[in-house]
Amino acid sequence: MRPAIDFNTFWDWTAAAEVLPELLTAFVQVTLLVTVVGTIIASLVGLLLAVAVQVLPVWLSKPLRWVMDFVRMTPLIIQLIFVSFVVPSGWLPLLWVGTVVIGVHYSTYMAESYIAGIASVDKGQWEAARALSLPQARTWRDIVLPQALRATLPSLGNWTISMFKDTPFLFAIFVVEMVTTAQQYGANTFRYTEAFTIAGLIFLAASLVTAVAVRKLEKSLAY
Template sequence: MTWDTEFALSVFPELLSAFVRVTLLVTVVGSLMAAALGLVWAITQRSLGRRSLPLRWVLDFIRMTPIPVQLLFVYYTFNNLSALTVGILVFGIHYSTYMAESYRAGIESIRKGQWEAATALSLPPHRTWRAVILPQALRATLPSLGNWAIAMFKDTPFLIFIGVLEMVTVARQIGGSTFRYTETFTIAGLIFLAASYPTAILMRRLEKRLAY
């Protein structure tokens, strides 16, 4: 089997378009959702203390079960949702459980004196969070959230389980009809690499810059 550059170039636009329309869409919307939900989980856990144990179990359950099964489960349970919506929901919720742990690290890194100062100034809880804790905690958390977003990005091909025409699925289809899998999967892999590697480097830089 030889490498056919012309063929590789000819499938590139189709793969790139699937990449932008599905892979990027799911990653961006899913990451925003995960970042928002993760913060909610982290703040709820911190505020409720020991009473948040049931929430902790639910989050652990979601974190410790495979995305493909979750995709299938949600897809067949909610028949009225499109496969793409299911994908965004499942990825958003799944990775929110990881991001919650990162927020938790950021919140834990805030010294006790900050909380005590907020109490001494009798700030209400939402002011304590918004004006004192979060601005400091998020600084340490941001690169970590970015890293989880990259991890989510590389998991998007799991959408093949519910039949979403995402880049790797398209690559597989083209490969199936032409029997040229080498070029299609190589291009698909390279597109992933080209998007995730620079972002990972960026996160490493960001981490150094944001570190105290």
């Protein structure tokens, strides 16, 4: 007869209580900060890229698309390592180097979502704007972009959650975020189960909150 499995062998509530404050601190100071700032960078740069692709002449928009494809198709961890070596030591903290790299990387994904949203705007809207002799800037600001943003909001929310889950790649440039904190705690105490389980639950909770917030925002912007 097999001996009963002792739950205390796999889980120690004392270790869980000890590591929780460390993980929450790393989450707020690094993981959440990088995600919020990175999302702002990605959403703004992505919007600029999407509009630029639409309005620039072909000889400029085509090379821009090549650059976007290159950034999107290159692994994020490689970009983090490369840029961390290129940026002069001491010129910018590695935390902010990683934040900018992640933001720019995801801006190419968000740009594609914006482009799809712009394409979803009915052609009659463009024709009506031309018939009214509206300036191009006003057409984009008052007619095209509001409709495109409503269409792309769910996709942008998904990219934000993906960015949030990619923050552990910051370990490659020696930025100690939540997962690295869990790993370090496990290495020091040999209690990996508690550290990584709690880190995973924090990721899950934050992702669920983000998803719910995006859905509510989507409903509030619905026609």
